[in-house]
Amino acid sequence: MRKTALVFWTTLFGVMGSYAQNKQLLYDFYEIPQALMLNPGMRTPYDKHFGIPLLSGFSLQAGTSGVTVNDLFANDGIDFTTKVRENVVNGLRRNDEFGGSGQIELFTMGFRSRNRPSDYFSFGMYGEGFIAQYWPRDLAILTFEGNANNLDRRFSLNHIATQGEAVNVFHFGINRELNRNWTVGARAKLYSSVFEFKSASNQGYFVTTMGEDNILRNTLVADVRLRTSGVQEIIDILEEDANTTQADLTRTLLSRSFLGGNLGVGFDIGFTHSFGRNSFITASLLDVGFIYHGNAIKNYTLRGAASNEGVEIILPEDLNDFNSEIWQELVNDIEAQVPFDTNEDAFVTLRPFKVNASFRYNFGAPRSRVQNCECGVNMTSRTDNLGYKSAVGGQFFMIHRARGPQVALTGFYQHRFGNILAVKTTYTVDKYTFSNIGLGINLQAGPVNFYVLADNLMGYTNIPDSNYASLQFGFNIISWNSN
Amino acid sequence: MKKLFLYLWIVGLLISCADEQDFDQFDDLSVEPTVASSVFYFEADEGTINFAGSGAFYQETFTFEAFNEAFISENILDGVITYQLENTTSKPLAVLVEFLDAGGNVLDSESFVIQPEPSPLLERQVAYGDGGRSLDILRNTTNIRVEGQNLGDATSQSSQSEPRIILRSSAAFRIRLR
Numbered sequence: 001m002r003k004t005a006l007v008f009w010t011t012l013f014g015v016m017g018s019y020a021q022n023k024q025l026l027y028d029f030y031e032i033p034q035a036l037m038l039n040p041g042m043r044t045p046y047d048k049h050f051g052i053p054l055l056s057g058f059s060l061q062a063g064t065s066g067v068t069v070n071d072l073f074a075n076d077g078i079d080f081t082t083k084v085r086e087n088v089v090n091g092l093r094r095n096d097e098f099g100g101s102g103q104i105e106l107f108t109m110g111f112r113s114r115n116r117p118s119d120y121f122s123f124g125m126y127g128e129g130f131i132a133q134y135w136p137r138d139l140a141i142l143t144f145e146g147n148a149n150n151l152d153r154r155f156s157l158n159h160i161a162t163q164g165e166a167v168n169v170f171h172f173g174i175n176r177e178l179n180r181n182w183t184v185g186a187r188a189k190l191y192s193s194v195f196e197f198k199s200a201s202n203q204g205y206f207v208t209t210m211g212e213d214n215i216l217r218n219t220l221v222a223d224v225r226l227r228t229s230g231v232q233e234i235i236d237i238l239e240e241d242a243n244t245t246q247a248d249l250t251r252t253l254l255s256r257s258f259l260g261g262n263l264g265v266g267f268d269i270g271f272t273h274s275f276g277r278n279s280f281i282t283a284s285l286l287d288v289g290f291i292y293h294g295n296a297i298k299n300y301t302l303r304g305a306a307s308n309e310g311v312e313i314i315l316p317e318d319l320n321d322f323n324s325e326i327w328q329e330l331v332n333d334i335e336a337q338v339p340f341d342t343n344e345d346a347f348v349t350l351r352p353f354k355v356n357a358s359f360r361y362n363f364g365a366p367r368s369r370v371q372n373c374e375c376g377v378n379m380t381s382r383t384d385n386l387g388y389k390s391a392v393g394g395q396f397f398m399i400h401r402a403r404g405p406q407v408a409l410t411g412f413y414q415h416r417f418g419n420i421l422a423v424k425t426t427y428t429v430d431k432y433t434f435s436n437i438g439l440g441i442n443l444q445a446g447p448v449n450f451y452v453l454a455d456n457l458m459g460y461t462n463i464p465d466s467n468y469a470s471l472q473f474g475f476n477i478i479s480w481n482s483n
Numbered sequence: 484m485k486k487l488f489l490y491l492w493i494v495g496l497l498i499s500c501a502d503e504q505d506f507d508q509f510d511d512l513s514v515e516p517t518v519a520s521s522v523f524y525f526e527a528d529e530g531t532i533n534f535a536g537s538g539a540f541y542q543e544t545f546t547f548e549a550f551n552e553a554f555i556s557e558n559i560l561d562g563v564i565t566y567q568l569e570n571t572t573s574k575p576l577a578v579l580v581e582f583l584d585a586g587g588n589v590l591d592s593e594s595f596v597i598q599p600e601p602s603p604l605l606e607r608q609v610a611y612g613d614g615g616r617s618l619d620i621l622r623n624t625t626n627i628r629v630e631g632q633n634l635g636d637a638t639s640q641s642s643q644s645e646p647r648i649i650l651r652s653s654a655a656f657r658i659r660l661r
Contacts, residue, residue, distance in 0.1 A: 073506055074503070075503045075504060075505040081512055081513045081514075084512060145517070211521055214523075214524040214651045214653065215521055215565060215651045217521070309521045310521030310522045310523045310524055312526075313523065313525045314526045314527075315528065319531065324543070326546070464502060
């Protein structure tokens with residue numbers, strides 16, 4: 001039972017998705033070096049930075065749309081099956097989803113060019129994964145109710161949509177301050193896919209109608225595909241009957257993480273443009289790329305069409321050549337008409353690209369110790385480089401998903417308390433919640449930088465009733481650009 | 484003061500709340516869909532019936548392992564098999580349906596007698612499980628025998644176009660998935 005429950009809840013809540021890849025608190029929070037990963041054209045007030053290995057960037061995000069843990073598991077005395085039927089089976093729509101994502105930076109470094117101080121280079125490696133499951137509404141209803149009382153209702157196979165992956169990313173970025181008004185950047189990425197699975201753009205339906213000859217007619221029209229790479233290899237290891245499972249799994253995961261799996265390339269680009277001293281617009285395009293899956297592939301397909309009205313005996317045709325195995329013949333016919341096949345065909349997956357943009361207005365800027373002399377990009381103090389005491393603005397986020405783009409809008413307020421503490425608060429609206437208030441804190445103690453960012457704080461008043469939660473934190477060593 | 488306020492705010496956030504949850508409720512989840520499908524269809528035209536003469540005009544046994552498929556036999560809670568008999572021939576007819584196990588033993592049978600045309604559609608529902616016949620009948624059925632009998636003459640012809648006898652059947656089973 002525990003295994004069943006684990007599978008159920010892993011499916012329902014463990015798969016909390018890529019929408020969570022919106023990192024609105026971190027975006028343009030340029031005291032934090034990891035913000036460079038969201039906009040390679042961000043302002044970079046550092047001379048160099050060094051992330052504490054494994055601790056420089058850690059994020060976990062999870063969310064659901066349409067239902068919360070509390071909706072189902074509140075100790076309210078209501079029959080659980082009734083709650084599932086009302087809140088999940090009948091309550092969720094096909095575009096509702098569950099998902100989660102996580103990212104851990106293995107190492108990151110950055111340094112300013114000695115020959116060309118307007119250039120800031122950064123590189124590193126991080127692992128990330130996400131899993132997203134759209135709610136298969138029609139299939140859930142079919143599973144919960146059956147077809148007997150749903151005559152003529154088409155249960156769409158298009159509702160099947162799921163995606164997940166784990167990938168290790170090696171990256172190298174260049175950030176260049178072109179002049180006082182423009183900073184641009186680009187980052188090249190090499191992806192090493194550990195595993196990936198995806199099922200989307202499925203077509204077909206199952207329907208039960210009144211039969212033409214017999215009482216009922218069941219019809220299945222299917223064009224369903226699930227593509228996987230690396231998954232079967234991991235399953236085989238987990239199922240092996242040996243004492244070396246853990247060692248084998250570790251070896252496989254490490255190998256696939258470090259270029260032994262399927263590889264891909266991509267890039268990020270971005271810019272920051274200032275209007276005068278206090279207004280800025282920024283934008284970035286992230287993860288434009290692909291992964292070619294050529295090894296450890298197992299794809300599943302269900303394609304074809306079949307109708308069934310049961311076994312048929314029609315006289316006089318069946319008088320002389322009656323086949324007593326007509327049941328098995330019927331089963332064989334259906335399996336031939338709608339074959340469930342596997343193959344090992346290579347495939348390419350595009351990365352789920354993301355777009356960030358923002359407008360920012362700084363005010364209450366600390367008095368500059370160096371006047372604006374228009375004399376060079378590196379002629380500012382550290383305080384000038386941070387360049388604000390308070391800031392307000394708005395942000396836009398979009399991610400390309402299996403069912404089209406998803407967007408989020410954010411308003412933010414940011415404030416610095418001297419050179420030690422900076423706080424950013426956000427209010428974000430997306431398809432999951434209209435009440436997402438986030439808070440990010442960045443602490444700078446000498447060269448040591450620590451940040452923690454948490455989303456949807458209103459949800460913390462009753463965590464199980466929250467649709468969304470995220471947490472990011474990290475440690476860095478920063479040397480500020482004080483030229 | 485501002486820092487103190489901020490500090491208290493952060494502490495307050497960290498001491499977050501959660502309504503009491505009871506995850507053991509999952510054990511109470513019940514998923515019991517009712518699945519339906521046609522079972523078999525039998526049709527004989529009047530010419531075939533006349534050709535065989537009076538008495539049995541057809542008897543055949545065929546394998547039918549839908550009911551004893553592991554998924555069905557292990558999870559079925561109850562069910563109904565619906566039969567529809569339609570006779571547009573000029574003679575009274577009888578149809579016998581028997582469910583047999585792997586040894587050829589008759590586990591259950593259903594017999595129908597229908598008058599010559601114009602006779603109304605004969606429909607019968609047979610319940611299995613709670614309040615009905617034993618579910619073991621379905622669980623152990625591996626073959627079905629169908630027998631047709633002509634209870635009238637072997638020469639008359641119905642005035643209907645394409646006169647025939649038709650036996651339709653379908654099953655609706657409630658299955659416990661969880």
